[in-house]
Amino acid sequence: MIAYLIHPETVNQRVVLLCSFLEKLGYELTRLPSLEAAAAEPSLQKGGDNIVVVPTTPEWRPEANNVVELARALEGRAFVIYICDEIRPEDYKALLRTGAGECVDWANAPKEISGINLRLRGAASPMLPFVESDVSKNLIVGMVPACGGAGNTTVALEAGVYFAKLKGKDARRSGVVELDFNHATICDYVDLAPRLDIMELARNPRRLDDYMLDIFRSNHSSGLDLFSAAEAPADCASIDGAAVFALLNKLHDRYQILLLDFPDYRPSWGDDALRNCDFVFVTARRSVPALKQAARELKRLRNLGFAQERVAAVVTHCQAGLFGRITSKLDIETALPGYRVFYIRDDSAFATESVNSGISMVDARASRGICRDIQAVATFIRTLAPREVA
């Protein structure tokens, strides 16, 4: 995978930073002094997932129509990325129409190039696909179920409602995205119509803009925004990282707290999405096999590079004693040694009443034990800060 950087051999600080960014993305860097040199470069005559990056600087600004010509000439062999803050609409369209080039501005270059890289590599990138390298102020929290029916969606939803209801200086713009496109339930739980057209998004991820994002949004009366598939895709595997990351990218920009409700299977883009999380909770029912699964999942997250303080377990369906205290905590802690654990009591009658009435538990009776348990998770999330991305 080669990145051909086209720029005369002058020293420009932005170009230097760009070179190191491309190397971090995993590209081998080759510098060429001009568009003509790129067109004649023998190694560019072969195909591959190589890119040609053309950064404009005050001292060097190749004509856009020449960049379009280069993209046409290299079609099927390399993808041309023209970095430029001003481009005429007709040149922009002409470049897009080649299908082999794109124009990005300097401010968004890291994020856009990461996205292009991901697309070209079929979402197999080990890099951070949607968090910009220059640190975000918004928080992304992953909720990963260790088993089916663990209460993952319920915890994400109810914690989201809790955030959305905060007022004044505590108020946070919050969203939950249900990443299980096959069995979407979150909107049903609060009697809303799911509106995310994931197949449309997969057809053309680049079309996603704020207007379209609003169309995909189901707004809960608390103020919480939910993103959940309106229709299951005929072939779930056809929903690739490009669609998911286009969505997460936009959501991450928009929401101060974004909760990702992961499915209980592992999609191809799942680990890359996880790597972008500031914190990950693994949810499991309180049963010996489920706790074993949770311990394995936590270990897997550690192997993905998560520090112990960036992961925690949420154990649901816990039994409470006569005075409302969770029992058997010691057994659970023994099964999940060293990890922070949150306990959510079993309250089937109330949970069932909630989903049947379409009124969230926190809305219906926030003082109920199960709501206080979920609130403890939410309160902890509020103490988290987005991590620094190198």
Ligand SMILES: Nc1ncnc2c1ncn2[C@@H]1O[C@H](COP(=O)(O)OP(=O)(O)OP(=O)(O)O)[C@@H](O)[C@H]1O
């Ligand atoms: N602590 C709890 N006590 C009792 N019932 C609960 C509890 N948490 C969730 N439920 C109920 O369990 C059912 C499954 O919950 P939920 O959909 O949140 O689980 P999930 O892990 O997202 O499941 P899936 O694997 O289908 O995505 C729902 O009917 C919900 O109301």
Ligand SMILES: [Mg+2]
């Ligand atoms: Mg679920």
